[in-house]
Amino acid sequence: MGETRSNHTVYNINYHFVWCPKYRHSVLDEIEQSLEASFRDVCGEYNYEILSLHISPDHVHLFISAHPKHSPSEIARKIKSITAREMWQQHEHLLENYFWGGGFWEESYYIGTAGEVSSQTIEQYIERTEHV
Secondary structure (H helix, E strand, C coil), X not given: CCCEEECCEEECCEEEEEECEHHHCCCHHHCHHHHHHHHHHHHHHCCCEEEEEEECCCXXXXXXXXXXXXXXXXXXXXXXXXXXXXXXXXXXXXXXXXXXXXXXXXXXXXXXXXXCCCHHHHHHHHHHCCCC
């Protein structure tokens, strides 16, 4: 984890996402390999760098770095919608037993941010810096 540079932007923005399949069904371990591949494909396509990924039977932890032009809600929407569509295409026979009426992920999710320094460190830096 560190700063990333692109054209006129230097950033260090890291997001920790957690989300669950609908009804919190414990089904992800049965499709873990294809789900991980799908996460990696989507993140690669949109230039989100996966820092860490853990797939549990009933939830996913995804820690990524992304350019500031991408809002956290946009990132979650893209990843969840594309992975859901791909899982249905690849595992319809299994998923139809768990998700009546379609869908795959719960609408809700958790997001937290992380960087190299704490909020307290930034506040102290700003307070101690002379602004001209």
